[in-house]
Amino acid sequence: MRISKLYLLIALVTSGHALATDLALTPWAPSLNAEAVAFLPNGPERLAASTRDGLLLLDNKGAELARFKGNFSSLDTRAAGTQVLVxxxxxNRQQALLINLDPAAKRWGTPLYLPTREYPVNGLCLYRDSAANLFVFLVGDEGKGEQWLVGNGSTLLTEPQRVRGLPLPPSAQFCQVDDAANQLVVNEENVGWWAYPAHPEADVKRTPVAVFDNPKREAGAMALVPGGVVALDPKTAQLHLFQRTGPRWVEQSSLSLPGLKEPEQLSINGRQVLVRDDDTGKLYEGNLNWQAQPVPADPVLPEVAALRQSDPVGRQGDAADDPAIWIHPQQPAKSRVLGTNKKQGLLAYDLDGKLLQELAVGRLNNVDVRPNFKLGQQTVDLAVASNRDHNSLSLFSIDRQSGELREAGEVPTPLKEIYGICLFQPASGEIYAIANGKDGTFLQYRLSAPDGRVQGELVRQFKVDSQPEGCVADDQRQRLFIGEEDVGVWAVDARADQPATLTSVIKVGPQLQADVEGLALYQSSGRDYLVISSQGNDSYLVVDAEPPFATHGAFRVGLNAAAxxxxxSETDGLEVTAINLGGPWSTGMLVVQDGRKRMPEQTQNFKFVPWADVTRALKLP
Structure with missing residues (x-):
């Protein structure tokens, strides 16, 4: 019998389910009427939300220091300089609110209310991202959830902005966000606890923290600890410590709450614990003896913000794909951004993102431009796109004065699934189109239109081992960069009469995460950079465009609260220019496709970023 018990104990501990011990609890502030309590960030005081007495600032014994009258439930806080955001x-109003508290002056500020929702809100929690944007998550009935932008730094917005909706568990009531890990944790009463990415640009997916199929268990409130979460089970009156181990969550320990019949609310500060017994309405405090092991956070990438964005494309789903920038030869401020809609055709925008033209010619995937193409007796600029309807090259003339685009013809290809395309124009002036297919085949065509009808002469063919898409040509150095989605980026001689010998620029790894998507060149009088869409982690990598292709770091395009x-995120194509386009674009412009349009949620579009901000963010030489 002793051996069996020993084996049982070992099994419980090694499986991540340690035996529960009792947590010593003592009553705290017995006369306090509170639905929720919280420790004040960076201070000894505490907060309470009461349906009878309002929002209360309390000392560590529970004595009232300041009151904001009303009928309140649910509570979360973030430090904001010398103040606290609550x-x-x-x-009474059935609305979520944000309010500043000055603990030193014991004074409440003016509340900021979120709009009334069309569903009952059960709970809320705050989140601050690495760019100091402040968000609130709402947890509602029937699986309804939302993320709202409410401030930046210590300043609240005049009007909160809805960022996105979230499908949450149908019986969720509680949530907490680990800012450093960008993780939202939500309960599902009869199932367990779930973790979601909290960043507004993240994909909506969930990871189980702990799930169970046991009617004797219940998933309740949570509180954060370094590297993990403490979760409350009201039915068993126990606290459970879960910590992240790689992508998984593992239970490390558990504690019983003796004497509590219906523990509901939970707050933790270091080792201090506050818990409320819903059966009596009383509060209790205790001290944890757990040694939580902090989990290293992912490195924080610098963020730049888009200054403009294009009108959303006219089709739902994964539609927008690849941009190109046409430079007006005399007036750069009249330049245009072209974009493909792979469910519709080619789009043209001004530098403020307003849609100017829409050419519904079919499912265009990638697009590129070059100047001075002889279309019969006419000199035009040329845009070429890969047409997935016909596995062909669709050509468009661009009027060099007005910027107007017109269909100029089509060049068929033998590719079974055409995908990416880029153009190459050596000093001699002719224009080559390099198209690729999903099987890894690259075809290089010399484009011409001596009698006004476009034609393409196949001059070279080569292949990579797996699916490519993005490519860009360095006309000056006659070098072609190509992306192999799951492998990395290659350089190859762009000249048609040269062998297609591949040289590795950078491989998929910690910095460049598959899929490798858009490629673009920033070419100025100084150093030249290759910009790569690292779709796997929603970032953009900058490397030298010359050997040994040194890396200068990665950045993300984050939220612009003011604008x-x-x-x-989930960027397919991108383009960049070093040309002075005027105003904020004096040192160039970066355009990226946005795969998840938020705030408000709409069809996909393109974001316009001043290159000067990228230079600052990465401290480029």
């Missing part, structure tokens, strides 16, 4: 639910423009 989020709660106003039950009401969301960030960019």
């Amino acid at each position: 989020a709660s639910l106003d039950n 009401g423009i969301d960030g960019a």
Whole structure:
């Protein structure tokens, strides 16, 4: 029998389910009427939300220091300089609110209310990202959830902005966000606890923290600890410590709450614990003896913000794909951004993102431009796109004065699934189109239109081992960069009469995460850079465009709170120019496709970023 018990103990500990011990609890502030309590960030005081007494600032014994009258439930806080931002639910107005608290002056500020929702809000929690944007998550009935932008730094917005909706568990009531890990944790009453990416540009997916199929268990409130979360099970009156181990969550320990019949609310500060027993309405405090092991956070990439964005494309789903920038030869401020809609055709925008033209010619994937193409007796600029309807090259003339685009013809290809395309124009002036297919085949065509009808002469063919897409040509150095989505980026001689010998620029790894998507060249009088869309982690990598292709780091396109423009994520194509386009674009412009349009949620679009901001963010030489 002793041996069996020993084996049982070992099994429980090694499987991540340690035996529960009792947590010593003592009553705290017995006369306090509170639905929720929280420790004040960076201070000894505490907060309470009461349906009878309002929002309360309390000392560590529970004595009232300041009151904001009303009927409140749910509570979360974030430090904001010398002040504290408090989020709660106003039950009288049935609205979430944010309010500043000055603990030193014991003074509440003016509340900021979120708009009334069309569903009952059960709970809320705050989140601050690496760019100091402040968000509030709302947890509602029937699986409804939302993320709202409410401030930046210590300043609240005049009007909160809805960022996105979130499908949450149908019986969720509680949530907490680990800012450093960008993780939202939500309960599902009869199932367990789930973790979601909290960043507004993240994909909506969930990871189980702990799930169970046991009617004797219940998933309740949570509180954060370094590298993990403490979760409350009201039915068993136990606290469970879960910590992240790689992509998984593992239970490290558990504690019983003796004497509590219906523990509901939970707050933790270091080792201090506050818990409320819903059966009696009383609060209790205790001290944890757990040694939580902090989990290293992912490196924080610098962020730049889009200054403009294009009108959303006219098709739902994964539609927008690849941009190109046409430079007006005399007036750069009249330049245009071209973009493909792979469910519709080619789009043209001004530098403020307003849609100017829409050419519904079919499913265009990638597009590129070059100047001075002889279309019969006419000199035009040329845009070429890969047409997935016909596995062909669609050509468009661009009027060099007005910027107007017109269909100029089509060049068929033998590719079974055409995908990417880029153009190459050596000093001699002719224009080559390099198209690729999903099987890895690259075809190089010399384009011409001596009698006004476009034609393409196949001059070279080569292949990579797996699916490519993005490519860009360095006309000056006669070098072609190509992306192999799951492998990395290659350089190859762009000249048609030269062998296609591949040289590795950078391989997929920690910095460049598959899929490798758009490629673009920033070429100025100084150093030249290759910009790569690292789709796997929603970032953009900058490397030297010359051997040994040194890396200068990666950045993300984040939210612009002042302009009401969301960030960019899941980027397919991108383009960049070093030309002075005027105003904020004096040192160039970066355009990226945004795969997840937020704030408001709409069809995909393109984001316009001043290159000067990229230079600052990465400290480029």
